[in-house]
Each structure stands twice: as C-alpha cells, then as structure tokens.
Amino acid sequence: MNLELDHIFIAVTANAPEAELLTNFGLTEGTPNQHQGQGTANRRFFFHNAFIELLYLTNAEEAQSELVKPTHLFERLSQHDQSISPFGVCFRPQAHNQRSIPFRS
Numbered sequence: 001m002n003l004e005l006d007h008i009f010i011a012v013t014a015n016a017p018e019a020e021l022l023t024n025f026g027l028t029e030g031t032p033n034q035h036q037g038q039g040t041a042n043r044r045f046f047f048h049n050a051f052i053e054l055l056y057l058t059n060a061e062e063a064q065s066e067l068v069k070p071t072h073l074f075e076r077l078s079q080h081d082q083s084i085s086p087f088g089v090c091f092r093p094q095a096h097n098q099r100s101i102p103f104r105s
Contacts, residue, residue, distance in 0.1 A: 002094035009042070009053040011077050011086040016043040016054040027052075039063030040073060055088075 012018045022045055023029055030044045030051070039062030045052045056077060057063055063074035076084055 003091040004094045005050050006090045006092040007044075007051045007053050009055045009088045009090065011080075011088075012054045012056050013080075014056050014058075016056055019043045019045075019054055022052070022054075034058070037062055037065070038068050038073070039065075040077065 010018075019029060027045045030046045032041065032043045034041045039057060039059035040055055041058045042056070043054045045054075055073075057074070060074065060078065062068065063077065068074070076086070076088070080086075
C-alpha cells in the first residue's frame with residue numbers, strides 16, 4: 001500500500017490565535033472544525049492536496065476518554081513544553097479503495 005500526506009497538525013493554544021501568523025503570511029483559512037467526542041477543534045489552511053491543521057483542546061474529559069486515549073492527544077495538547085512535540089503527520093492511502101495500512105495505528 002502506498003501512503004501520501006493528508007495533513008500535518010500543530011498543537012496550539014485555545015482558539016488558535018496562531019492562525020493570524022499564517023493569514024499574515026498570505027495563506028487563506030478554510031473552515032474550522034469541532035471534533036465531537038474527541039475534545040478538540042481546529043483551524044485549517046488548505047492546499048491542493050493537503051492541509052495544515054492548528055489543533056487545540058476544547059474538552060479535557062473527552063480527550064481523555066478510553067476511545068481517544070490511545071492517540072495521546074490530551075498529553076500533546078495540554079502540555080506545552082519541550083518534552084512533547086507539537087507536530088503530527090497524518091497520512092491517507094494513495095488509492096482511495098484501500099482499507100488497510102502496513103503498520104499498526
């Protein structure tokens with residue numbers, strides 16, 4: 001299976017005021033998204049085949065649920081120190097009909 005970049009995310013502070021840096025740079029902001037049940041929300045900047053996601057915590061309880069816990073999003077979004085990377089890379093299958101990936105996720 002071949003994978004391609006879907007998006008990168010950057011852990012930011014509430015409501016992602018950091019987005020202003022990207023708009024001042026000349027990027028156009030797309031629609032924001034609230035991740036129901038995940039305890040996060042985002043602001044997004046789209047490109048031809050990928051996007052940058054500024055991701056922030058909105059509900060600590062949801063982000064620590066058994067369903068979301070394996071992603072470690074709560075730790076990444078609630079601890080802003082040098083021990084945790086604020087960056088994440090997300091991939092998608094290159095062929096849209098592929099359903100499995102070559103590694104555990």
